Amino acid sequence: MTLAEKIKALFNEASPEVAEASFMDVKSKDGSLLLRISALETDGSIELINEDGSLTPFDGVVALEDGSEITAVEGKITEVKAAEAEEETEVETPAAEFAEGDITPDGEAPASEEIASNLEERVTALESRISEIISMLKDKETKVEEMSAENKILKDKNE
Numbered sequence: 830m831t832l833a834e835k836i837k838a839l840f841n842e843a844s845p846e847v848a849e850a851s852f853m854d855v856k857s858k859d860g861s862l863l864l865r866i867s868a869l870e871t872d873g874s875i876e877l878i879n880e881d882g883s884l885t886p887f888d889g890v891v892a893l894e895d896g897s898e899i900t901a902v903e904g905k906i907t908e909v910k911a912a913e914a915e916e917e918t919e920v921e922t923p924a925a926e927f928a929e930g931d932i933t934p935d936g937e938a939p940a941s942e943e944i945a946s947n948l949e950e951r952v953t954a955l956e957s958r959i960s961e962i963i964s965m966l967k968d969k970e971t972k973v974e975e976m977s978a979e980n981k982i983l984k985d986k987n988e
Contacts, residue, residue: 839959852866852867857891857892864876864878888901897909
């Protein structure tokens with residue numbers, strides 16, 4: 830299994846319920862708009878939830894609470910700019926990264942064990958970062974669920 834396949838498998842097994850959600854409600858950064866999106870990706874749909882609960886295809890650019898920015902035309906997402914990470918964590922890169930046939934600074938060829946060890950350290954660091962990202966996604970999912978419940982309450986009040 831390649832590293833990319835392992836990463837995809839980690840995401841799929843960690844949060845399958847997130848992938849099954851068909852729509853999520855999000856607020857604009859300033860809190861003035863409530864939007865319903867199918868997916869935070871290009872070609873996803875985005876609609877404005879009006880005060881009466883009706884939906885209108887969104888047109889324009891909007892910054893979301895999480896800091897990401899969406900550009901849409903007639904209810905179709907044309908561009909998504911991801912939020913800048915609040916806290917950047919650096920993946921430690923081994924001082925010497927070698928491939929078969931490379932020469933170390935001291936003129937020696939690295940041992941296969943050293944190459945394997947370096948790769949193993951990098952995979953472990955990536956797995957750790959993926960776990961952090963999954964945790965952040967679960968927190969965002971909880972926020973979305975809370976906002977959906979709040980939206981439902983406000984919608985019921987208006988009816």
